[in-house]
Amino acid sequence: MSNIKEHQGRRERVAEAGETPENAAPAPKVSHFTPAERSARGKAARADTPRTSHAALELADRRDPVELIDADSPSRVQELVPIRYARMLVSPFTFYRGAATIMAHDLASTPRSGLNAQLCGDAHLSNFGGFASPERSLVFDLNDFDETHIGPFEWDVKRLAASFEIAGRDRAFNDAERRAAVLAVVRAYREAMRGFAGMRNLDVWYSRLDESQIEAHVRKQKDARAAKTFARGAAKAQTKDSMKAFEKLTHMVDGEPRIVSDPPLIVPIEELMEEGDARDTTEDMRALFRLYRRSLQRDRRKALESYRFVHIARKVVGVGSVGTRCWIVLMLGRDDTDPLFLQCKEAGSSVLEAVLGKARFSNNGQRVVEGQRLMQAASDIFLGWVSTKAGLDGRPRDFYVRQLWDWKASADLETILPSGLLIYAQMCGWTLARAHARSGDRIAIASYLGRSDTFDRALADFAVDYADLNERDYQSLLDAVKDGRIAVQEEAG
Numbered sequence: 001m002s003n004i005k006e007h008q009g010r011r012e013r014v015a016e017a018g019e020t021p022e023n024a025a026p027a028p029k030v031s032h033f034t035p036a037e038r039s040a041r042g043k044a045a046r047a048d049t050p051r052t053s054h055a056a057l058e059l060a061d062r063r064d065p066v067e068l069i070d071a072d073s074p075s076r077v078q079e080l081v082p083i084r085y086a087r088m089l090v091s092p093f094t095f096y097r098g099a100a101t102i103m104a105h106d107l108a109s110t111p112r113s114g115l116n117a118q119l120c121g122d123a124h125l126s127n128f129g130g131f132a133s134p135e136r137s138l139v140f141d142l143n144d145f146d147e148t149h150i151g152p153f154e155w156d157v158k159r160l161a162a163s164f165e166i167a168g169r170d171r172a173f174n175d176a177e178r179r180a181a182v183l184a185v186v187r188a189y190r191e192a193m194r195g196f197a198g199m200r201n202l203d204v205w206y207s208r209l210d211e212s213q214i215e216a217h218v219r220k221q222k223d224a225r226a227a228k229t230f231a232r233g234a235a236k237a238q239t240k241d242s243m244k245a246f247e248k249l250t251h252m253v254d255g256e257p258r259i260v261s262d263p264p265l266i267v268p269i270e271e272l273m274e275e276g277d278a279r280d281t282t283e284d285m286r287a288l289f290r291l292y293r294r295s296l297q298r299d300r301r302k303a304l305e306s307y308r309f310v311h312i313a314r315k316v317v318g319v320g321s322v323g324t325r326c327w328i329v330l331m332l333g334r335d336d337t338d339p340l341f342l343q344c345k346e347a348g349s350s351v352l353e354a355v356l357g358k359a360r361f362s363n364n365g366q367r368v369v370e371g372q373r374l375m376q377a378a379s380d381i382f383l384g385w386v387s388t389k390a391g392l393d394g395r396p397r398d399f400y401v402r403q404l405w406d407w408k409a410s411a412d413l414e415t416i417l418p419s420g421l422l423i424y425a426q427m428c429g430w431t432l433a434r435a436h437a438r439s440g441d442r443i444a445i446a447s448y449l450g451r452s453d454t455f456d457r458a459l460a461d462f463a464v465d466y467a468d469l470n471e472r473d474y475q476s477l478l479d480a481v482k483d484g485r486i487a488v489q490e491e492a493g
Contacts, residue, residue: 042447076323117440121147148371188429
């Protein structure tokens with residue numbers, strides 16, 4: 001790392017902005033069919049792929065789950081890979097969270113409806129939550145798009161359904177309680193999609209699940225505990241912003257705020273390399289940020305320009321993302337009481353590309369951002385992308401940028417009760433349907449799903465089988481650790 005000059009070739013070679021809409025691959029031709037024609041397409045898809053067929057889980061080959069997970073380890077920060085595995089091994093549920101690449105491989109051999117949408121690619125229940133809209137209201141939505149790609153709509157629904165079965169097992173819920181939650185999430189998706197199919201186009205785009213709607217829905221369920229939990233979570237979310245991050249993640253050094261050191265989870269730039277190289281890299285990062293600004297709307301670019309660059313550190317985030325390059329950047333506005341924390345996260349190829357083909361955008365940062373903007377009801381005003389020709393390891397890297405915390409609420413899955421999981425399932429199912437309705441043919445998908453619970457029951461059966469498979473894969477990783485094939489590093493505290 002101390003050889004930063006050799007690897008980066010100085011700032012003249014440091015970066016390029018990602019693809020712009022002008023130089024991206026040509027957009028496909030858009031055809032406009034009548035609602036009747038679109039509905040007929042959905043019903044015709046049932047003949048080729050019956051809804052009951054989605055219960056099937058037949059693997060095309062005898063795959064090695066450890067080999068699949070470990071395939072991209074050489075491209076990660078090596079000292080962080082053992083932390084990634086330690087986080088995955090906490091439980092079968094955390095394993096599932098970090099094993100999107102395994103499920104992508106498995107879904108490739110399942111029946112396909114032929115009805116595509118922009119997929120999240122990793123739509124498990126922990127990738128939903130609350131955050132602030134640009135209008136400063138709390139909205140519930142998907143919040144992770146590292147694997148976004150165009151593909152069969154049911155792949156997202158299957159990953160979501162299986163996550164409820166696995167999370168229910170993690171909480172020791174009984175068979176009936178788990179099945180009720182899975183049926184609830186799929187039914188909510190199906191019924192919401194039917195609702196969106198009947199809406200005018202702009203009404204779909206304006207739809208969102210905000211704090212008042214969630215509160216009304218929870219009250220309708222007459223679950224006092226769930227209502228109290230939601231109110232407490234919503235209030236807490238509004239305190240989790242850049243000011244909170246500033247209090248938690250910084251200290252004063254020679255009269256200037258600096259990001260704290262907490263290795264290996266948080267490592268300031270000056271600890272990653274020698275002083276001169278750290279100074280050069282900081283300047284390179286300033287250059288990158290000038291290029292990142294080009295991916296923003298002009299008004300948002302103006303807002304960003306009112307902040308000055310102060311400090312940068314590497315930060316470990318998530319489960320499956322551990323080991324990918326992630327930076328947090330401290331910026332200051334009018335004074336030291338006006339901080340802005342941005343997260344600059346590496347974007348590699350989607351795990352779905354191996355089975356669905358290359359994404360439209362050559363810059364994976366742009367792929368993530370464009371997918372997020374398409375699927376979310378409201379996105380972070382500073383959401384953008386950038387790429388570097390030569391990172392600290394001398395290799396080109398794509399990144400996307402967003403605020404580190406802009407309010408944040410998530411379900412407490414360690415204490416949630418069956419009744420609370422049912423309510424959460426309904427919210428997640430509706431939200432995923434809304435996301436797919438914006439990019440896919442909502443009328444065809446709704447027609448395919450139909451009014452009955454045939455699809456719901458098929459996915460409930462699939463979820464049970466996949467949860468069983470996930471437990472076997474989890475055991476395979478445990479065995480690999482015991483055999484010395486995989487190294488783990490437990491985190492202090």
